[in-house]
Amino acid sequence: MGTRTNVERRTVLKAAGISAVTLGVAATGCGGNDGTSADGNVTIRYSWWGAEERAKKINQSIALFEKKYPKIKVKTDFQDYPSFWEKFQTQAAGGNPPDVFQNAVGFLRKYDKRGVLLDLGSQIDAGNLSLDHFRAGVVKVGQVDGKQLGVPVGSNTMALVIDKKVYEKAGVDPTAGWTWDEYFKALKTIHDKTEVPGDTGYFSIMYLYDLYLRQNGKAFFTKDGLGFEQSDLTEWWTDGYGRVKAGIVTSPKVVAQDTPKSSLSAGHGASEFTWDNFTVRYTAEGTSDYGLAPIPTTDGKDTGQYLASLMLSGSARTKHPKEVAQFIDFMVHDPAVGKIMGYDRGILATTDQYDAFKPTDVVQKEIAQYEVDTAKAGVLGTITPHPSGADTAESAFLRIGGDMALGKTKVADAVKQFFSEAQAAFSA
Template sequence: MRAGRNVSMRRSAAGLLALGLLAAGCGGSGGSGGDGTVTIRYSWWGDASRAKLINETVDLFEKKHPKIKVKTDFLEYADFWKKFATQSAGGGAPDVFQNSAAFLREYGDKNVLLDLNSQVEAGKLNMEGFRAGLEKAGEIDGKLLAVPVGGNTFSLIYNVEEFEKAGIEPEKGWTWDDYQAGIEKISKKGGIKGAASNAGVMYFYDLLLRQQGKAFFTEDGKLGFAKSDLKKWWSDNYADVRNGTLISQKKADQAAPKSTMSSDLVASEFSWDNFIVRWSAETDTEMALAPIPTTDGKKTGQYYSSLMLSGYARTEHPAEVAQFIDFMVHEPEVGKVMGYNRGVLATEAQYEAYRPEGPDKLVAEYEEEVTDLIEPMTPHPAGTSVAEAAFLRIWGDVAHGKSSVDEGVDQFFSEAEQALGS
C-alpha cells in the first residue's frame, strides 16, 4: 500500500462517530492548497486486493492531474455503509465514493448525491461510449447520480472438480431439481458441503421471485412477495442446513470475511459473477461460472447491475470530482489495471484496452453466454439498504436457531415495511 494513503479496515462505533464529526467540520472536502492544489476524498468498499488496484489508478490520475490530490479510504461492504451513514448525516461524506443501485434512490432522496448533469454540460464528464446501456444506470428522476465503472450479473460459482466427480452439468436450462440433487450428492459423501446457504441474500432471492413472475420490490417501492413465499423459502433452506446439505451458519461465520467457497468449505455458492476474481485469488481450487438454475428451463430472472461512482452533493470541488470520475471510467490504462475486479468494464474504451485472462476471462465468457437471459432490473426504492441488511441479519438468526422461521418472517416484514414506508 502506498505510504500516505488513509486506508482503514475496521473501526469501532465510537471511532466511526468521531470520524463523522471530524469530517463534518471539514465540510465534506479535503480542501485546497495555497498553490491551487485541490484535495478530494475517495472511498469504496472491498478487500485489500481491490485497494491495491484502485490506489494504482489514483496514482495514474494524479500524474495526469498534478493539481488534484486524492486521499483514499476503504472498508468491507457492511462497515463502509455504516460509516457512510454517519458521515453523510454529519455533513462530511467523501467527495467521491463507490455506489450501487441499492443506495441511489435512498441517498438521492436525502440530497446526499451530486447531480452530475451540470458537469456533463460543462464538459468535465463524458457520458458517451458506455456498453450495454450502462450510461443510464445511475439516472434517477432525470438526475445523474452515479456513473458505472463495471457491470455484472448473478451466477453460480462452483468447484469444478467436485461437480465433475458428482456428475453435475451446470448449463443453460438446468433446473432447481438438477441442482438440488447434485449438491445433496456432494454433501452425502462427507467433508465438503454441496453449497453455501444464500437464503439471506436479497439479490439471490429476487432472482427466484422473478422466475415466478414476482420480484423483491414492486415498481412502486413495496415488497413484491407475501409472507407465505418467504416462509417456504426459509423453511426449505433451514431444513437443508439441518440435514447437512448446506453449510451451517456457524461455519460460514467462522470463515468470514472470506467466502465459504474461497475457504474450500462448499462446492458452490451463488453470487455476482465478478466475485470469482477475488475468490480465485484466495484459493488454489479451480472454479467456474454457471447460469442460475430455473423453474421452467428458460427463465433465470437475471439482470445486469453495476458498481458506480457518485459525488457528494456538498463537495467543494464538483468539477474536480467530475474529472476524477471521467478518468476512472474512460481512461484505458485504468481498465488495464482494474480488470474485472468490479465487473466487466463499463466503457468501450476500457473494455477494448483490457485483454482478460484467468478468472477475468471466465467472467467475460460467462456474460457473453447469458446475454440472451438478461432482463430489465426492477428499480430499488428508498429503504432498500435497510431491507437488505434486515433480510441478511434475520436469516442469520433463523439459521443459528435463535428465531423460528415464522418469527423471522414476521420480524423481516415488520422492519422492511417500516423502512419502505408501507
C-alpha cells in the same frame, strides 16, 4: 452488492484496515474550506471501500489523473465495507461527505432522499463527463427518477460458483436452462456421492431470491418497498430450512466457523451463489478448481439476471462539481486506468477500458466469458428498483435467514420479523 455477498464484504474487504498514510497518501480530513488553495489548485476527497490491493490500484490510477490535471489534487480514504458506510453516514449527517465516493445501487434512493447525492446531469451537459462508450445497459444502473446519481466503473451479474472437482465426482453437469428442481436434485446427488453439502446457503442471499422472484413475475423490491408477500418468503425459507436439516446445505454454524474463508473454498460446500466477479476469491482461498455455472430457472429459460455495478457518485455539497465530474470521467474512460484496475470492481464498464484490459489468468477470462455468454443468451433484464432502506433490508434478510436456518426462530416468526424490519427501514 453480495457471495455470498455478505461474506465477501465481511472478509475479503477486511484486509482494508491499512491506512491511507501507509500507502503514502494523505488521509481524508474534515476541511473547513472549499478545497481551493491560493494558487488555484483544487483538492477533492475520494472515499471507497475495498482491500489493500484495490487501494494500490486506485492510487496508481489517481497518480495518472493528477498528472493529466495538475491543478486537481485527490485526497483518499478507504475502509472495509461496514466501516465505510458507518463513516459515510456520519459524514453525510454532518454535512461533510467526501466530494466523490464509491457507491452501489442499494444506496442511491436512500442518500438521494437525504439530499446527499449530486445529479451529474448538468456536468454531462457541460461536457465534463461523458456517458458515451459504455457497455449496453450499464449506465442505467446509476439512474433514479431521471437523475444520473452514479456512473458505473464495472458490471457484474449473479452466478453459481461451483467446485468443479466435487461436481465431476458426483457426475453433475449444470447446463443453461436447468430448473430449480434439477438444481435441488443435484444438491442431494452431490451430498449422497461425496458427503459434501451441495450449497453453502442460498436461502439467505437477497439478490438470489430477487432472481427467483423475477422468474415468477415478482421482484424483491419495488421503488417503494417489497415486491412479494409473506407467503412467498415462507415457502422459500421453509424449503431452505428443510435442506439444511437434511445436510444438503451447509449448516450456518459451519459457515460461521469457516469465516473469513467461504465454506465453498473451505471444502464444506460444493457451490455458492455470488456475483460473477467475486470468483477470484475462491481460487485465492481454496485448493480445488472453481468455475461458473448457470443460474437455475423456473421455466427452463428465464434466469431473472441483470447487470449490477459498483459506481462513482458525487456529493451534492461539493464545491467542485466540475472537478468531480472530470475525475469520474477519467476513472471510467481512461484506458490506462482500465489496465490497472482490471476486473477488481467487475467487468470494466466502458468499451475504452474493456478493450484495453486483456485478462491473462484463467479465472478472469472465465468471468468475462460468462458475462458475454449471459448477454448473448438474451436473458438479461433491467435491474430491480431499490427503495430507500434497501441496504438495511438486505442485512436483515441475511441475518434473520441465518437465525431461521439455525433453528433460533421458527420460519413463520422469521418471516414476520423480516417484513417488520424491512418496513421500518423503508419508513426511516
